[in-house]
Amino acid sequence: MEETEKSSPPEELLHGLKLSDQKSSESTGPLTAGSKDAHHPRSLDRGDLHSSTQEPRAADECFHDCNDSFEVKEPGMEQERDNREDLARKQTELDEEYLLELEKNMPEEEKQKRRKESTKLKEKGNEQFKKGEYGGAEDSYTKAVKVCPACYQKDRSVLFSNRAAARMKQDKTEAALSDCSKAIELDPNYIRALLRRAELYEKTEKLDEALEDYKTVLEKDPSVHHAREACMRLPRQIEERNERLKTEMLGKLKDLGNLVLRPFGLSTENFQVKQDSSTGSYSINFVQNPNNNNR
Structure with missing residues (x-):
């Protein structure tokens, strides 16, 4: 199957290639093609890029780590792989409204069958997660998301939240954040997804966003101790x-001011900044001999 695709590739894969390249690829056998790939690793990357955008997300997640070990590491390779994963995610996880529209005429029996299949995949992912097989768990949850009908929004919310947990364990922070947001979109009252997103926001120094999520959790369930503790800690x-x-900004402004004032025999020491304790506003006073005032 693979050799057939190489001998008569689709029109879009020939974009930017010369006719001579096509002829040479047809005339050479598998051994020659393999030798050519060994001398030109970038051509292999290009092929990987096309195949990854066409294959389902599950296959991409199963094999991309193994594939990476054979790739020649070059600047930008990590970013390129991230882009491929984002593209695959967009292709396989379509908009919920669009999915609902597609399922409008789906028989109820088919929906129930798919729901059971997604539940089995979720349970498999849970077992993998308990064993510390986070990559496998992520893959199982991804397959479950693809199978689960869009009409079961709470089921899908749990799947996205579970996959976020698996991605958190693998330090896939941005992907985990995206999954948490998707889970909350599907079920705004899902406390666990809110807590996970708040934790991720805090981990990435987005303290204001984290505080908002913790406040939302307390509004929905005042008994969550972790959220109450965070609401007391984060404002400080x-x-x-x-x-x-603010201190860093003032330091940079001071350095810039000294650079400008130096030709005039002045410095920022000639300008005293005082803060009004009652209003918090600042006033600036000019001092002719700042050193004399310190005596």
């Missing part, structure tokens, strides 16, 4: 972060 951290950023 946010204030400290803002003060740190």
Whole structure:
């Protein structure tokens, strides 16, 4: 099957190739093609890119780590693979409204059959997760998402949240965040997905967003101790972060001011900044001899 595709590739795969390249690829056998690939690793990457965008996401997740070990590492390779994964995710996980439209005429028996299949895949993913097989668990949850009918929104919400947990264990932070948001979109009252997203926001220094999620959790369930503790802790951290950023900004402005004032025999020491404790506003006063004032 693979050799047939090489001898008569689709029209879009020939874009940018010369006619001579096509003829040479047809005239050479598998051994010659293999030798050519060994001398030109980038051509292999290009082939991987086309195949990964056409295959289902599950296959991509199963094999891309193994494939990476044979690739020649070049600048930008990691970003290229991330882009391929994002594209595959967009192709396989379509908009929920669009999926609902596609399933409008699906028989109820078929929906129930698919739901049972997705449940089995979810349970398989849960077992893999417990064993620490996070990549396998992610793959099982992905397959379950593809099978589960869009009409079962809470089921799909759980699947996205579970996959987020598996991706968190693999430090796939942005993908995990996306899954959490999808789970919350499908079920806004899903506490576990909200907590996971809040944890990811906090991990990526998005403290304001994390605080909002923790507040939402407390509004829905005041008994969640972790959310209450975070709501007490994060405001102080946010204030400290803002003060740190303010200090860094003032330091940079001071350096810039000294650079501008130096030709005139002045420095930022000639300008005293005072903060009004009652209003928090700042005032600037010019001082002719700042060193004399310190005596």
